[in-house]
Amino acid sequence: MRDINLIVIHCTASKEGVELSVADIDKMHKAKGWRGIGYHYVIGLDGVPRLGRPVQEVGAHVKGHNEDSIGIVYVGGLDDNGKPKDTRTAAQKKGLVELLKMLKVQFKDAVICGHRDLSPDKDGDGVVEKHEWLKACPCFDAKEEYTEI
Numbered sequence: 176m177r178d179i180n181l182i183v184i185h186c187t188a189s190k191e192g193v194e195l196s197v198a199d200i201d202k203m204h205k206a207k208g209w210r211g212i213g214y215h216y217v218i219g220l221d222g223v224p225r226l227g228r229p230v231q232e233v234g235a236h237v238k239g240h241n242e243d244s245i246g247i248v249y250v251g252g253l254d255d256n257g258k259p260k261d262t263r264t265a266a267q268k269k270g271l272v273e274l275l276k277m278l279k280v281q282f283k284d285a286v287i288c289g290h291r292d293l294s295p296d297k298d299g300d301g302v303v304e305k306h307e308w309l310k311a312c313p314c315f316d317a318k319e320e321y322t323e324i
Contacts (some may be wrong), residue, residue, distance in 0.1 A: 180285055181285055181293075182275065183246050183289070184271070185246060187251065192251075212228050213236040214228065214247065215229070216246075218274070219267075227248075239293070249267050249313065262314070276324055289312065291303070294308045
Protein backbone atom coordinates (compact mmCIF):
# COMPACT_ATOMS: atom_id res chain seq x y z
CA MET A 176 0.00 0.00 0.00
CA ARG A 177 1.06 3.58 -0.62
CA ASP A 178 2.08 5.88 2.23
CA ILE A 179 -0.89 8.19 2.75
CA ASN A 180 -0.22 11.57 4.38
CA LEU A 181 -3.22 13.53 3.11
CA ILE A 182 -6.93 12.97 2.66
CA VAL A 183 -8.05 15.71 0.29
CA ILE A 184 -11.67 16.85 -0.02
CA HIS A 185 -12.92 18.23 -3.33
CA CYS A 186 -16.20 19.29 -4.91
CA THR A 187 -17.19 18.49 -8.50
CA ALA A 188 -17.81 22.21 -9.18
CA SER A 189 -21.27 21.32 -10.46
CA LYS A 190 -24.55 23.04 -9.72
CA GLU A 191 -26.48 22.30 -6.56
CA GLY A 192 -28.86 19.36 -6.82
CA VAL A 193 -27.45 17.99 -10.08
CA GLU A 194 -26.29 14.42 -9.57
CA LEU A 195 -23.09 13.09 -11.13
CA SER A 196 -22.13 9.43 -11.01
CA VAL A 197 -18.70 7.82 -10.84
CA ALA A 198 -19.19 6.96 -14.52
CA ASP A 199 -19.98 10.61 -15.36
CA ILE A 200 -16.82 11.84 -13.63
CA ASP A 201 -14.77 9.05 -15.20
CA LYS A 202 -15.99 10.15 -18.63
CA MET A 203 -15.15 13.82 -17.89
CA HIS A 204 -11.65 12.94 -16.72
CA LYS A 205 -11.02 10.70 -19.74
CA ALA A 206 -12.10 13.62 -21.95
CA LYS A 207 -9.26 15.61 -20.34
CA GLY A 208 -6.84 12.90 -21.46
CA TRP A 209 -6.55 11.20 -18.08
CA ARG A 210 -6.70 7.42 -17.86
CA GLY A 211 -9.86 7.58 -15.78
CA ILE A 212 -11.46 9.08 -12.71
CA GLY A 213 -8.88 10.84 -10.57
CA TYR A 214 -10.73 10.65 -7.24
CA HIS A 215 -10.71 7.60 -4.99
CA TYR A 216 -14.20 8.22 -3.63
CA VAL A 217 -17.30 10.06 -4.84
CA ILE A 218 -20.02 11.19 -2.42
CA GLY A 219 -23.26 11.52 -4.38
CA LEU A 220 -26.27 13.57 -3.33
CA ASP A 221 -27.56 10.54 -1.40
CA GLY A 222 -24.42 10.58 0.78
CA VAL A 223 -23.25 7.12 -0.22
CA PRO A 224 -19.47 6.93 -0.75
CA ARG A 225 -18.72 5.15 -4.00
CA LEU A 226 -15.33 3.90 -5.08
CA GLY A 227 -13.71 5.74 -7.95
CA ARG A 228 -10.04 4.97 -8.56
CA PRO A 229 -8.76 2.13 -6.36
CA VAL A 230 -7.10 3.50 -3.20
CA GLN A 231 -3.90 1.54 -3.82
CA GLU A 232 -3.45 3.49 -7.07
CA VAL A 233 -2.11 7.05 -7.23
CA GLY A 234 -4.94 9.48 -7.83
CA ALA A 235 -5.18 12.44 -10.19
CA HIS A 236 -6.86 15.09 -8.10
CA VAL A 237 -4.32 17.61 -6.76
CA LYS A 238 -1.12 18.42 -8.62
CA GLY A 239 2.00 17.79 -6.57
CA HIS A 240 0.19 15.76 -3.90
CA ASN A 241 -1.24 12.72 -5.69
CA GLU A 242 1.46 10.24 -4.67
CA ASP A 243 0.69 10.36 -0.94
CA SER A 244 -2.99 11.25 -0.82
CA ILE A 245 -6.52 9.97 -1.14
CA GLY A 246 -8.95 12.14 -3.07
CA ILE A 247 -12.60 12.40 -2.08
CA VAL A 248 -15.09 14.46 -4.06
CA TYR A 249 -18.64 15.43 -3.16
CA VAL A 250 -21.08 16.21 -5.95
CA GLY A 251 -21.90 19.92 -6.05
CA GLY A 252 -20.11 23.08 -4.99
CA LEU A 253 -21.81 25.72 -7.15
CA ASP A 254 -25.02 27.71 -6.74
CA ASP A 255 -27.51 28.27 -9.58
CA ASN A 256 -25.35 31.16 -10.84
CA GLY A 257 -22.18 29.06 -10.97
CA LYS A 258 -20.66 30.67 -7.87
CA PRO A 259 -18.89 28.62 -5.17
CA LYS A 260 -21.27 27.45 -2.43
CA ASP A 261 -21.30 24.69 0.15
CA THR A 262 -24.09 22.66 -1.43
CA ARG A 263 -23.61 19.47 0.57
CA THR A 264 -26.83 17.74 1.51
CA ALA A 265 -27.31 16.45 5.06
CA ALA A 266 -26.74 12.96 3.64
CA GLN A 267 -23.47 14.05 1.98
CA LYS A 268 -22.23 15.58 5.22
CA LYS A 269 -23.02 12.38 7.11
CA GLY A 270 -21.52 10.10 4.44
CA LEU A 271 -18.37 12.19 4.27
CA VAL A 272 -17.85 12.04 8.03
CA GLU A 273 -18.36 8.26 8.05
CA LEU A 274 -15.89 7.79 5.20
CA LEU A 275 -13.31 10.07 6.82
CA LYS A 276 -13.57 8.19 10.13
CA MET A 277 -13.06 4.89 8.29
CA LEU A 278 -10.04 6.22 6.41
CA LYS A 279 -8.50 7.71 9.56
CA VAL A 280 -8.59 4.25 11.18
CA GLN A 281 -6.48 2.94 8.31
CA PHE A 282 -4.37 6.09 7.82
CA LYS A 283 -4.29 7.58 11.33
CA ASP A 284 -1.53 10.10 10.64
CA ALA A 285 -3.08 11.45 7.45
CA VAL A 286 -4.14 15.11 7.54
CA ILE A 287 -7.61 15.98 6.26
CA CYS A 288 -7.70 19.12 4.13
CA GLY A 289 -9.48 20.75 1.22
CA HIS A 290 -8.06 21.06 -2.27
CA ARG A 291 -7.83 24.83 -1.76
CA ASP A 292 -5.55 24.31 1.26
CA LEU A 293 -2.89 22.89 -1.07
CA SER A 294 -2.69 26.04 -3.19
CA PRO A 295 0.74 27.69 -3.25
CA ASP A 296 1.59 30.10 -0.43
CA LYS A 297 2.32 32.96 -2.82
CA ASP A 298 3.29 35.53 -0.18
CA GLY A 299 5.46 33.06 1.76
CA ASP A 300 3.88 33.75 5.15
CA GLY A 301 3.30 30.06 5.91
CA VAL A 302 -0.48 30.27 5.51
CA VAL A 303 -2.53 29.65 2.36
CA GLU A 304 -5.04 32.50 2.45
CA LYS A 305 -8.24 33.00 0.46
CA HIS A 306 -6.55 35.34 -2.02
CA GLU A 307 -4.02 32.58 -2.78
CA TRP A 308 -6.51 29.77 -3.50
CA LEU A 309 -6.30 28.36 -7.00
CA LYS A 310 -9.90 27.17 -6.51
CA ALA A 311 -12.54 27.62 -3.81
CA CYS A 312 -12.87 23.83 -3.79
CA PRO A 313 -14.36 22.32 -1.64
CA CYS A 314 -16.41 25.48 -0.85
CA PHE A 315 -16.12 25.00 2.93
CA ASP A 316 -13.23 24.83 5.40
CA ALA A 317 -12.46 21.10 5.49
CA LYS A 318 -9.46 21.49 7.81
CA GLU A 319 -11.59 23.26 10.40
CA GLU A 320 -14.71 21.13 10.02
CA TYR A 321 -12.89 17.81 10.33
CA THR A 322 -10.19 18.75 12.83
CA GLU A 323 -11.63 16.35 15.44
CA ILE A 324 -11.62 13.27 13.17
